Amino acid sequence: MTKHIVTSQVEYDLAYKASIENPEKFWGEFAEQEFTWHKKWDKVLDYDLYTPEIKWFEGAKLNITENCIDRHLATRGEQTAIIFEANDPKEDPLHITYNELAKNVNKTANMLKANGAKKGDRICLYMPMTPELAYAVLACARIGAIHSVVFAGFSAKSLSDRIMDAKCNIVVTADGGYRGNKITPLKGIVDEALMSCDCVEKVIVLNRTNSKIAMEYGRDIWWQDEFAKASDVCPAEVMDAEDILFILYTSGSTGKPKGMVHTCGGYMVYANYSFRNVFQYQEGDIYWCTADIGWITGHSYIVYGPLCAGATTVMFEGVPSYPDMGRFWEIVEKHKVNIFYTAPTAIRSLATCDMNLVTKHDLSSLKTLGTVGEPINLEAWEWYDEHIGKKNCPIVDTWWQTETGGIMISSLAGVTKDIPTYATLPLPGIQPCLMDDNGKEITSAEAEGRLCIKHPWPSMARTIYGNHQRYAETYFSTFPGNYFTGDGARRDTEGNYRITGRVDDIVIVSGHNLGTAEIENAINEHTLVAESAVVGYPHDVKGNSIYAYVTLKDVRSESSEVSIENEIRDLVSRTLGPICKPEKIQFTTGLPKTRSGKIMRRILRKIAEGDTSNLGDISTLLNPECVEEVIQGKV
Numbered sequence: 001m002t003k004h005i006v007t008s009q010v011e012y013d014l015a016y017k018a019s020i021e022n023p024e025k026f027w028g029e030f031a032e033q034e035f036t037w038h039k040k041w042d043k044v045l046d047y048d049l050y051t052p053e054i055k056w057f058e059g060a061k062l063n064i065t066e067n068c069i070d071r072h073l074a075t076r077g078e079q080t081a082i083i084f085e086a087n088d089p090k091e092d093p094l095h096i097t098y099n100e101l102a103k104n105v106n107k108t109a110n111m112l113k114a115n116g117a118k119k120g121d122r123i124c125l126y127m128p129m130t131p132e133l134a135y136a137v138l139a140c141a142r143i144g145a146i147h148s149v150v151f152a153g154f155s156a157k158s159l160s161d162r163i164m165d166a167k168c169n170i171v172v173t174a175d176g177g178y179r180g181n182k183i184t185p186l187k188g189i190v191d192e193a194l195m196s197c198d199c200v201e202k203v204i205v206l207n208r209t210n211s212k213i214a215m216e217y218g219r220d221i222w223w224q225d226e227f228a229k230a231s232d233v234c235p236a237e238v239m240d241a242e243d244i245l246f247i248l249y250t251s252g253s254t255g256k257p258k259g260m261v262h263t264c265g266g267y268m269v270y271a272n273y274s275f276r277n278v279f280q281y282q283e284g285d286i287y288w289c290t291a292d293i294g295w296i297t298g299h300s301y302i303v304y305g306p307l308c309a310g311a312t313t314v315m316f317e318g319v320p321s322y323p324d325m326g327r328f329w330e331i332v333e334k335h336k337v338n339i340f341y342t343a344p345t346a347i348r349s350l351a352t353c354d355m356n357l358v359t360k361h362d363l364s365s366l367k368t369l370g371t372v373g374e375p376i377n378l379e380a381w382e383w384y385d386e387h388i389g390k391k392n393c394p395i396v397d398t399w400w401q402t403e404t405g406g407i408m409i410s411s412l413a414g415v416t417k418d419i420p421t422y423a424t425l426p427l428p429g430i431q432p433c434l435m436d437d438n439g440k441e442i443t444s445a446e447a448e449g450r451l452c453i454k455h456p457w458p459s460m461a462r463t464i465y466g467n468h469q470r471y472a473e474t475y476f477s478t479f480p481g482n483y484f485t486g487d488g489a490r491r492d493t494e495g496n497y498r499i500t501g502r503v504d505d506i507v508i509v510s511g512h513n514l515g516t517a518e519i520e521n522a523i524n525e526h527t528l529v530a531e532s533a534v535v536g537y538p539h540d541v542k543g544n545s546i547y548a549y550v551t552l553k554d555v556r557s558e559s560s561e562v563s564i565e566n567e568i569r570d571l572v573s574r575t576l577g578p579i580c581k582p583e584k585i586q587f588t589t590g591l592p593k594t595r596s597g598k599i600m601r602r603i604l605r606k607i608a609e610g611d612t613s614n615l616g617d618i619s620t621l622l623n624p625e626c627v628e629e630v631i632q633g634k635v
């Protein structure tokens with residue numbers, strides 16, 4: 001029988017081969033051996049990538065929290081499940097055991113039920129990175145409610161859009177969230193968001209910061225009061241494998257964010273499988289992923305993957321720069337972290353700091369490093385390898401997406417070779433391919449093209465909440481019969497993949513996936529703006545930064561342009577959140593367009609990158625004369 005959790009290159013090769021030859025057998029065996037099911041599936045996989053319709057483990061019954069919590073209690077009830085490191089290094093860390101996790105999740109589940117939550121309801125979690133966020137996520141799963149976690153850095157407008165899109169009836173939040181020396185007024189933002197939502201009946205508010213906040217009678221209640229009243233026994237709701245586990249929003253290239261839908265069975269199987277294989281987690285390891293649970297990385301690799309594997313997972317409330325830029329390394333030393341998983345943007349910003357902040361900490365507990373979110377450049381990779389890993393830790397460069405639910409292409413720590421700037425090989429069960437401009441698969445070993453996946457895997461998103469048509473168009477219409485990732489990639493003769501970046505209108509800024517159309521829409525709300533075009537350009541620390549070309553309704557003097565510039569930044573910041581703020585704004589009298597009126601972002605991207613050597617044929621444009629003006633006006 002195939003060994004699923006592989007420990008050598010040979011085992012990887014065998015597992016990969018087995019997973020391609022007979023995917024149903026491969027995943028069926030793993031699912032059967034490794035999880036607690038109430039009932040087994042009738043069929044491992046049923047799919048049609050044209051419609052598209054994907055079903056894994058149909059007919060099976062389970063609850064993911066029994067796999068993440070209950071089944072561990074007999075053997076590791078007193079083992080730490082979550083280490084909580086607060087924003088303030090002086091606040092004592094918490095070591096929450098699996099027994100305590102079980103009680104707290106059950107209490108939270110009963111608290112939700114007492115406030116009207118039922119199976120299938122959508123519950124929005126807009127919370128700081130405290131253990132209560134993990135409890136709330138798992139409590140939703142416990143009772144079969146669908147969580148929609150919204151990152152607590154999003155604006156009121158982004159929050160209300162997401163609450164309304166999913167028609168959430170409950171919001172769980174906190175009075176405020178600590179971030180460095182600031183407090184984000186979470187409850188205030190929720191209040192503003194709810195002015196434009198009519199679906200929310202209850203707001204549960206965790207007191208985290210003792211901030212003075214308004215409580216609306218009948219709607220708002222305190223977490224602490226309700227939690228104290230709730231019983232710590234809550235039987236798990238029995239779910240179908242294809243019932244929705246959660247919705248998580250990601251940027252779209254046409255404005256509105258997309259609520260990606262993940263389902264119970266397949267997601268659980270693949271989160272566990274990928275966590276154990278990629279990080280080679282060993283019993284007793286301390287594992288820390290620095291992401292926020294508001295992103296998919298936090299869902300799969302802070303909460304579900306590690307807990308399902310019975311691991312000890314660190315949750316950090318704060319930011320890498322507080323109280324100083326040595327905080328990550330201080331935490332690694334303090335909790336003797338063995339596996340550390342972060343983003344290239346964090347590595348790049350920490351690499352520019354005083355090296356004392358690194359060297360004064362004992363990092364000898366580290367044995368595996370990971371990176372995720374965007375391509376990692378060679379300098380950052382080498383700094384990470386040398387100064388953090390002391391040239392003694394494998395680095396897993398994990399390529400995946402909100403849509404894929406789990407890591408798709410990555411080396412397996414210490415098992416398969418890591419190559420700087422390459423994500424390297426697909427995990428067993430993952431069948432990537434590269435497509436050329438004519439939509440044909442490139443079959444030569446060495447190749448460059450658009451990255452697709454040609455066979456379903458268990459944790460793929462099943463749909464966009466409330467909009468299956470958009471799901472079909474976004475992911476399955478460009479290369480019919482294949483899932484299109486939106487990324488470009490190169491493949492070497494050994495089959496290693498190097499991700500070259502997005503090929504659509506998504507820009508990744510500091511590891512955050514931003515849709516340029518959404519930013520343009522926000523800019524266009526300014527009364528003096530006629531139109532705008534937003535592109536990304538390379539940035540040393542953030543990876544990419546936002547460049548906005550703006551055409552005003554009438555020609556203004558320069559001084560007023562300065563104030564309009566500030567107003568635009570402010571407007572974007574308020575509408576979408578500070579992360580989306582354009583770093584550079586250039587005013588132009590026109591934007592290059594095709595004859596059909598489509599803005600040529602490809603040209604604008606090149607100009608913003610400072611590369612005007614090869615703009616392609618511009619003579620066919622509607623207004624070729626404006627290209628020179630745009631080049632001259634570059635900021």
Ligand code: WT7
Nearest residue numbers: 297372373374375397398399400401402499513
């Ligand atoms: C996009 C997905 C998956 C968790 C975080 C981001 C880029 C992600 C890598 C990597 C190169 C990467 C891709 C992808 N990306 N990981 N290791 N190397 N690029 O999730 O917000 O859904 O963004 O992030 O462009 O499509 P997301």
